[in-house]
Amino acid sequence: xxxxxxxxxxxxxxxxxxxxxxxxxxxxxxxxxxxxxxxxxxxxxxxxxxxxxxxxxxxxxxxxxxxxxxxxxxxxxxxxxxxxxxxxxxxxxxxxxxxxxxxxxxxxx
Amino acid sequence: xxxxxxxxxxxxxxxxxxxxxxxxxxxxxxxxxxxxxxxxxxxxxxxxxxxxxxxxxxxxxxxxxxxxxxxxxxxxxxxxxxxxxxxxxxxxxxxxxxxxxxxxxxxxxxxxxxxx
Numbered sequence: 001x002x003x004x005x006x007x008x009x010x011x012x013x014x015x016x017x018x019x020x021x022x023x024x025x026x027x028x029x030x031x032x033x034x035x036x037x038x039x040x041x042x043x044x045x046x047x048x049x050x051x052x053x054x055x056x057x058x059x060x061x062x063x064x065x066x067x068x069x070x071x072x073x074x075x076x077x078x079x080x081x082x083x084x085x086x087x088x089x090x091x092x093x094x095x096x097x098x099x100x101x102x103x104x105x106x107x108x109x
Numbered sequence: 110x111x112x113x114x115x116x117x118x119x120x121x122x123x124x125x126x127x128x129x130x131x132x133x134x135x136x137x138x139x140x141x142x143x144x145x146x147x148x149x150x151x152x153x154x155x156x157x158x159x160x161x162x163x164x165x166x167x168x169x170x171x172x173x174x175x176x177x178x179x180x181x182x183x184x185x186x187x188x189x190x191x192x193x194x195x196x197x198x199x200x201x202x203x204x205x206x207x208x209x210x211x212x213x214x215x216x217x218x219x220x221x222x223x224x225x
Contacts, residue, residue, distance in 0.1 A: 004151075032212075034213060034214075036214075041197075042218070043199055043216035043217060043218050043219050044152065044199070044214075044216055045216070046213050046214070046215070049213070087151055087152075089214070091212075094165070095157070095164075095165060096154065096165055096167075097142060097154050097157075097214065098154065099144075099151035099152045099153070099154075100151050101150055101151045102150070102151045
C-alpha cells in the first residue's frame with residue numbers, strides 16, 4: 001500500500017461545478033497536511049494547509065479526519081484556471097515529506 | 110518569485126554520465142530538500158539537508174548524493190546515470206507558513222533532466 005493515495009482521476013468537470021478530491025495516508029503519526037497545486041511543467045505551489053477543524057479559502061475547503069486518516073479538498077464554482085494537478089502532501093513525525101500521486105483536474109468551458 | 114532558484118533548467122545527459130544540479134534559497138532558510146518527479150507522478154523525496162548535514166533520506170540509491178553550503182545553496186549529484194533518472198528534479202526550502210506556523214515547502218522551478 002502506498003503511503004499517500006489519491007483519487008486516480010482525471011476529473012473533467014464543466015465550469016461552475018463543485019468537485020471533491022480525496023486523499024488517504026497510512027502513517028497515523030503524520031503531523032502536517034497540505035494541498036499543493038501543480039500546473040503543467042511547473043513546480044508545485046502551496047494551495048492550503050489542512051486542519052482537523054477544517055479550513056476555507058474562498059472557493060476552496062480542506063478537511064482532515066485523523067481517525068480515518070483521510071484528507072479532502074472541495075472546490076466550488078470551478079473556474080477554467082483551476083485546471084491543474086492537485087497533490088496531497090503529508091509530513092510524518094519523522095519530518096519525512098510524502099506526496100500523493102496527484103489528481104488531474106480539467107475544467108471545461 | 111519564490112526565492113528558490115534552480116539551475117540548469119534543462120539538460121541532456123547520456124547513460125553512465127554524472128550530473129550536478131544546483132539550488133539556491135533565501136538567507137535563513139536552513140532546510141532544503143530535493144525531489145524527483147517522473148512524468149505523470151507525484152514528487153518523490155530524495156533527501157533533506159539541515160545546516161549542511163543530511164537529516165533524512167528517501168528510497169534512493171547512494172549514487173544520489175547532495176551537499177548544502179553555508180550560503181544556503183545546495184547541490185544534488187547523480188552518478189552513473191540511468192535512463193530512469195529522466196525526470197524533473199525539484200528543490201524546496203522549508204519556510205514557516207504565515208497562517209499555521211507549520212513549515213511549508215517552497216519549490217524552485219526545477220531542473221528537467223533527460224538521460225539518453
